[in-house]
Amino acid sequence: MEYDCSLASGRTGCISERQNSIITTGKNKSRIHCADDSLAGAVSQRACVFCGARVVLNPITDAIHLVHGPIGCATYTWDIRGSLSSGSEMYRHSFSTDLKEKDVVFGGEPKLAACIDEVVTKYRPPAVFVYSTCVVGMIGDDIITVCKNASECYGIDVIPVESSGFISGNKIVGYRAAAEALMKLIRPKPGEIIEKTRKLNFLGEYNLGGEKWLIERYLNEIGIEVNVAFTGDSTVAALKLSPGSCLNIVQCTGSMHWVATNLEKEYGIPYLDVNFFGAENTAESLRRIAAFYDDPEIIRKAEILIEHELARITPEIDKYRKKLAGKRAAIYVGGAFKAVALIRQMKDLGMEVVVTGTQTGKQEEYETISGLLSEGTIVVDDANPAEIERFLLDMKVDVMAGGVKERVLAYKLGIGFVDHNHDRKECLAGFDGAITFAREVYITTCSPVWKRLKLSIGEET
Amino acid sequence: MQKGISTLRVKEVNENQCHMCMPLGGVVAFKGIEGAMVLVHGSQGCSTYMRLANVEHFHEPVDIASSSLNEKQTIYGGEKNLRKALDNVLRVYQPSMLGILTTCLAETMGEDMERIIRGYLQDHQGLEVDIIPVATPSYGGTHSEGFWATTRSVIVHYARRCVQHDRINVIIPHISPADIREIKRILELFGMQYTLIPDYSITLDRPYGGHYQKIPIGGTSTADIAAMPGAPVTIQFGMTCLDALSPGRYLEQEFGVRLINLPIPIGLDNVDQFIATLSSISGRPVPDCLVCERGWLLDGMADAHKYNAEGRPVIYGEPELVYALTSVCVENGAQPVVIASGSSCSKLRELLAPLMADLDAEPLLIEEADFAAIELAAVAAGATIGVGHSGGKFLTERHDIPVTRVGYPIHDRIGGQRIFSAGYAGTMALLDRFTNTLLEKKYGTYREKKRSEMNQNR
Numbered sequence: 011m012e013y014d015c016s017l018a019s020g021r022t023g024c025i026s027e028r029q030n031s032i033i034t035t036g037k038n039k040s041r042i043h044c045a046d047d048s049l050a051g052a053v054s055q056r057a058c059v060f061c062g063a064r065v066v067l068n069p070i071t072d073a074i075h076l077v078h079g080p081i082g083c084a085t086y087t088w089d090i091r092g093s094l095s096s097g098s099e100m101y102r103h104s105f106s107t108d109l110k111e112k113d114v115v116f117g118g119e120p121k122l123a124a125c126i127d128e129v130v131t132k133y134r135p136p137a138v139f140v141y142s143t144c145v146v147g148m149i150g151d152d153i154i155t156v157c158k159n160a161s162e163c164y165g166i167d168v169i170p171v172e173s174s175g176f177i178s179g180n181k182i183v184g185y186r187a188a189a190e191a192l193m194k195l196i197r198p199k200p201g202e203i204i205e206k207t208r209k210l211n212f213l214g215e216y217n218l219g220g221e222k223w224l225i226e227r228y229l230n231e232i233g234i235e236v237n238v239a240f241t242g243d244s245t246v247a248a249l250k251l252s253p254g255s256c257l258n259i260v261q262c263t264g265s266m267h268w269v270a271t272n273l274e275k276e277y278g279i280p281y282l283d284v285n286f287f288g289a290e291n292t293a294e295s296l297r298r299i300a301a302f303y304d305d306p307e308i309i310r311k312a313e314i315l316i317e318h319e320l321a322r323i324t325p326e327i328d329k330y331r332k333k334l335a336g337k338r339a340a341i342y343v344g345g346a347f348k349a350v351a352l353i354r355q356m357k358d359l360g361m362e363v364v365v366t367g368t369q370t371g372k373q374e375e376y377e378t379i380s381g382l383l384s385e386g387t388i389v390v391d392d393a394n395p396a397e398i399e400r401f402l403l404d405m406k407v408d409v410m411a412g413g414v415k416e417r418v419l420a421y422k423l424g425i426g427f428v429d430h431n432h433d434r435k436e437c438l439a440g441f442d443g444a445i446t447f448a449r450e451v452y453i454t455t456c457s458p459v460w461k462r463l464k465l466s467i468g469e470e471t
Numbered sequence: 472m473q474k475g476i477s478t479l480r481v482k483e484v485n486e487n488q489c490h491m492c493m494p495l496g497g498v499v500a501f502k503g504i505e506g507a508m509v510l511v512h513g514s515q516g517c518s519t520y521m522r523l524a525n526v527e528h529f530h531e532p533v534d535i536a537s538s539s540l541n542e543k544q545t546i547y548g549g550e551k552n553l554r555k556a557l558d559n560v561l562r563v564y565q566p567s568m569l570g571i572l573t574t575c576l577a578e579t580m581g582e583d584m585e586r587i588i589r590g591y592l593q594d595h596q597g598l599e600v601d602i603i604p605v606a607t608p609s610y611g612g613t614h615s616e617g618f619w620a621t622t623r624s625v626i627v628h629y630a631r632r633c634v635q636h637d638r639i640n641v642i643i644p645h646i647s648p649a650d651i652r653e654i655k656r657i658l659e660l661f662g663m664q665y666t667l668i669p670d671y672s673i674t675l676d677r678p679y680g681g682h683y684q685k686i687p688i689g690g691t692s693t694a695d696i697a698a699m700p701g702a703p704v705t706i707q708f709g710m711t712c713l714d715a716l717s718p719g720r721y722l723e724q725e726f727g728v729r730l731i732n733l734p735i736p737i738g739l740d741n742v743d744q745f746i747a748t749l750s751s752i753s754g755r756p757v758p759d760c761l762v763c764e765r766g767w768l769l770d771g772m773a774d775a776h777k778y779n780a781e782g783r784p785v786i787y788g789e790p791e792l793v794y795a796l797t798s799v800c801v802e803n804g805a806q807p808v809v810i811a812s813g814s815s816c817s818k819l820r821e822l823l824a825p826l827m828a829d830l831d832a833e834p835l836l837i838e839e840a841d842f843a844a845i846e847l848a849a850v851a852a853g854a855t856i857g858v859g860h861s862g863g864k865f866l867t868e869r870h871d872i873p874v875t876r877v878g879y880p881i882h883d884r885i886g887g888q889r890i891f892s893a894g895y896a897g898t899m900a901l902l903d904r905f906t907n908t909l910l911e912k913k914y915g916t917y918r919e920k921k922r923s924e925m926n927q928n929r
Contacts (some may be wrong), residue, residue, distance in 0.1 A: 025559055028879035046725045048515050050539045050552045053557030080609035081485065082492030086778035088862075104842075106484035111612050114579055125484040144514050144576035145610070148545060175514035176576060367901025377786045395534055396563055399683050415522055419532045422683040 016269050025052055042117060043391065048180075053394040058175035060143055061087070062184020065432055066265050067171065067191060067214050068101055069093035069137055069241040070249065076105040079143030083175075084108075090220040091222025093242050096299040105129055107143060118151045123326045123454060125397055126160045126168060137167040137190060138245035142346060144376060145219035147174025167246070181344065182370045185265040192240065193272055193400050199452045204254040209237035210299070211255045213281070214262030214347075219437035225286050228440065232300060232311040240266060253277040258304055259284045259295075270291050286439040287351035288358060288447070289342050314457030315317050319441040330448035333361050337408040337455050340401060341367035342416050343430055344394060346375030352430060353382045359448055364405040367393045395419055420462040424463040426454035472702040486735055487842035489787055489862055490813025491880070494572040495521050498535055499645060499879075503669025504625055505690035506567030510560055512553055513574025513583065527882040529648075531676045532683055536560040538577075545580060549586050550864035558590055564685050568693060570621065571604040578608035593713065601693065610843045613814045614879075615789045616644045619709070619716040622669055626718045629693050632726065633701040635698075638664040639752060640705035642718050642727065644791040645699060645879060646735060646914040648676035650893035654736065657894055658757045660783060661749045664700065668718075676888040687689030700726035704752060706745075708735045711817040713792035735791055737892045737901065738799035739768060764895035771899050775906040776804055782909050785809040785854040788865060788878040790817035796858050801826050810850035811840035847871065856909055875908045877901065 018468050027054035030043035048054035062076075064087045068075055077084040084106030095101065098389055107125045110116050125142040126138060138158050142210045153170045161168040171191045173184055198204050210229075215222045222242040229236055237255045238248035253273070258281035270281040282302060284295035293316045339356045343349050353363050366379055367390035388401050398416060399409070402423055412419045420427040430438070430448050438447045495510055498521050501509045511518040511584035518537035525533035538556040540549045553571075560569065573584065584604035589591075592598060605624045607617045622642065641658065644652060658665050673689030699705075705728050707719035712732075714720045715869050723730040734744040735906050742765075750757055758766075782805035790812045800807050812819060814836045827833055842862055849857070850870055855865040857874035861883045866872040882885030892901040 023562060027559075044522065048537075048539045049535045049555075051556030052539075052562070052563075053534050053536050054519070054539070055513060056515055057519045058514050061516050061520070080486055080492065081490065081613075082495070082517065082520070082575070082609040084485070085488040085491050088488060104487055106485040106488060107483070111608075114575070114608075114610050121483055128482055128484045129486075144545075144574070145579050148576060149577045168797065174518045176540050218829075232513065394563075395532055396685060398909060402747055403682075406506070415519075415526055416530075418526050419683055421530075422532060422677075424679070426682055449869050463679055463681070469681065470629060 028394075032139045032201035032388065032390045032397070033380070035383050035387045035389060036378045041100070041373060042389060048059070048392055051448045054369075055394070056390055056392060057181055057444060059184035060173040060188060061143060062265075063141060063171050063173035063182030063188040063191070064090060064184070065181075066185055066188035067241060068252060070137075070139075070244050070246065072098035072135060072245045073093040073137040073139055074100060074103075074105060074129050074133060075141070076107065076125060077141045077143060078107045078109075078146050078151070078396060079120065079141075079381065080109045080145060081106055083141075083143045088379065090145075090148070090433050091216060091217045092435050093245050094218075094220050095224075097245065098354045098463045100133065111241070113163065114145055114149060117149060118146060119153075122151065122156050124161065125289045126156070130160070130164050130166070132206065133143040135166065135197045137169065137195060139169050139171050141171045141173050143173070144175045147176065167195055169361050176307065181369055182264060186268055189266070189269045190195070192249070193276075195246065196249050198250075198253060198278075204251060206253050207235075208236065208303075209235045209236050210257040211258055211273075211279070212239040213258050213260040214264075214266035215239040215242050216262075221437050221443065224437055224440045224442060226298060228292075228301070228315060229349070229407045231315055232296065233305070233308045234299065234303065241295045248444060254281060257282065257299070259299060260322065261285060261347070263344065263347050272451055285347070285351055287348075288355040289327070289441055290358065291351060291354060292440050292444070293320065295387040300318065321444050323441050326445045327359075333452055333456050334448075335360035337361045338406055339363050340407040340410040341409065342367040342390075342398060344413065344432075347369040347378060349379055350382065350428060351376075353379065355444070355447055356451070357382075359451060361451075363387060363408075365401045365408060366409060367388070367391065370400050399423065408449060424467075425458055426451075426457060426460065428454060440453075474638070485841045486624055486908070487865070488813065489577065489673060489745075489811065489840045489842055490613035490615070490789075490844065491524065493612045493614060493617035493620070494574060494609070495524060496614030496619075497570065497572040497605050497607045497621035498525065498533070499626070499671060500618045500621035501570035501572075502533065502674050503557075503671035503690050504570070504696075505567055505692045506569075506653065506686060507570055507690060508534070508536065508560060508564040508686055509537065509570045510556055511572050511573065511574060512538045512549065512577040512584070513540055514576055515539045517574045517576075517815060524880055524882075525675075528880045528886070528887040530888065531675055531677060531879070533675070534564070534685065536564075540576060542580045549580060549582055553582075553587055553808060555593055557602075561598070563886060566600060567685055569619070570625075571602060572607045572617075572621070573604065574607070575609040575915070578606060578611070594685040601628065608869070612787075615645060615791070615814050615817075616716060617916055619712050619718070623716055623718040623721055625670070626696060627698060629696040630700050630722065630726065631697050633698050635703070636698060637703045638666055638695070638698070638702055640699050640702045640719070640722065641665050641667040642705060642707040642709065643669070643707050644735065645666065646708075646792070646893065647791055647888060647890045648672045649889045649891040650735075650737075650897060653891065653893040653897050656744070657736075657761065658749065660761060661753045661755055663749065663753055666699055667691060668699075668776055700728060702728055703729060704729045704746060705732060706731050708792055709736050709791060710822055711819055713818070728848060734798065735795040736894055738898055739765075739802055741774070741798055742797035742893075742895050742898060760897065768895045768899045771902060772803055778906050778909055778913075779902075780804040781855070781913070782807045782905070783853055783855045785811070785845065785849040785852070785857050785863075785872070786865065787840065787859040789812040789817045789829040790814050792878050796818060797823060797826055799898065799901065799905075800858070801830070804833070805856075805905070806830050807834045808854050809835050809837065809845060809848045811837040811845045811848075813840055815839040855912070856904065856905070873908045873912050875901075875905045884906045
């Protein structure tokens, strides 16, 4: 018994409504249909508003993250990011108000208040984020008032995050909820003056595998100090100093573009888009930051660093390039920023990118993506497993980059896989990250297991 | 020594969860039915999180559709989206059975699932699919209860009065695919005909085949489920299962099928009960190979008993598994110091009492536990080993207490689906893992420990 999907001909996948969300570069003149609600029943790889908010805020290390709702939402997001901390480990705890039936019937506000009392008394945190979930939004708990009261009572920030899952299936909406919570957190109290400095804030950097630390080392070497990252390895106190920085560099634009524009509006801090994935991108980003500071010493040091690092890593990466030339890659990731970075890195390794997709890309981002790809490449928004399977097989993909759910699918098809998700443990940023990335691609694409798997089903390799 | 098992209930806030939500257990149970697909009626995030949890544990694609409710439908009702979801999932997956699990959102909205499904089927005459809804709001129970409730609902949907036959019913709790396979092997060694439900031994642990199957081969056949009322007897591994959720109790009350409730066959005493039951039902002696496996286990228990006696286990997880694991520890002289479960409606307390009779000190029992409470109790009691799922990782990371991983979820080690603990052979494998966890710690630390003790005494 085997259930083959009854497919329409062509590459349109199985559901006709999804047709406009899949294009082939060079062939379709039409624009991709994206950033819409997921189609019901389509087994989307997307998550929800709560997920988006939680992944953005969770790396704030010394805050308490309290999920107001029944147990599930907290369980599934307990310590899910690979964000590292140089200090507090509080963010790796998962707090839930664990609503039960009676709370849903009579309202969850008293339990929320009691839970805040408990965690503040036990841990004395500098801030508590209270995340609303579906049920809480549905029964209409007034979390704003509960948070306000607790905040006044304890003299700390208790910040509501409007993240009821049903608001949208698109994580971007959750990023915005998190961004609003962040803006609330950092807003100085009336009369409070934040000292202006020559430091920068690093937005959209989550310190996965210590990536923030590595980039900070580069910046320190060329004479620039980082105030705080939003939000990798950040503390509440450091975030509150962020209005005093002279520059914001923005990496993950999906989650942080709105914050950057608002920091510019409210505090007059300009921002630069940067990208530290891949050696070329890293070099270019360092040059742009140095140019902003307009200090000959910084510029000189940046050039020395770049020259030295490139000379060091190029022979290493060349070794992998030889092995990977001509291999065919597929990319399916959360945001467009990551997709763009991956396309560049894969191409730099001499590989051909034949499929690219995201969960949350926007129209103009898809245009950027299509511009980077050669003719005949499939570009897809909000794909489902059935579609991904077809693309991987039809396009004879050798290796895929994506998240956990895509990993097992690739393996089932005997295809290599590179983890580029938010719980990864490896540092893939900067010059050293470029070596690690090349090695990650190599060990999976050229693994000896695939030959044996393919032989077992009578396929030649 | 304390009298009776004391309990430490957690406070209002749940800090580091020991259990998962109700629909998750439902997903696993539905995946054990032949030709089944699952749809979660609620926000997109619920299905994605449950897929993620299952993918990390089973290392298999675990497709779960969602009705992707948004704000408007949350206010005006989700029927339209659910219908759309049904259209799409039935078209793409072509399941012979579709399980619909409600979320806390759908239940709070008060969705009338029976009515919506009836209406959908009326409008789609000739559709060859059975649609089974199960109410699984996250606030209503843990994944253990979701698993039982779903298994029961599937049986209620299909079971019909029928002629008596020889096939016995075997109803399992949430155990690993490897353990299901072992239970099936033992049944076959006794030459038994059986209907085991839910059978996800292959559907959630597929051999490599070069392609992804939208609905994998395997699972309990619905024709067999329909005939469960004609079975001579039901064996259910559900000592902790409440009667209201108990599939075996339903078959007994509704159709008069005799119910034998047994512990999961993990641990010598528990496997003996299972084997004795099979021997009595089949009228056959215990097959030679099982006699041999039992002998190996006894031999292994003797070899390891002094090492095991040094263990002070903290045991946690789903109630049914916790009961079996406690039994293993107790019969091997590793006296538990903390026993905990995220569930609260189990019968754990009364079941554990006889096992506790000969212990030197009563362990602490924590129901509705979170890991904040478990860690605190484990450290206070001087626990030296954890037995349970990956949620106990902080026991090791923060308190240097190693954990023998068993149960669900296993997301920080590979092979959750293959963890083998059932039968004599599985118990031997589990006991070896347990003993070796203790030994690895001992040999890694005893020289340094003794040296520092000596220095302190100088």
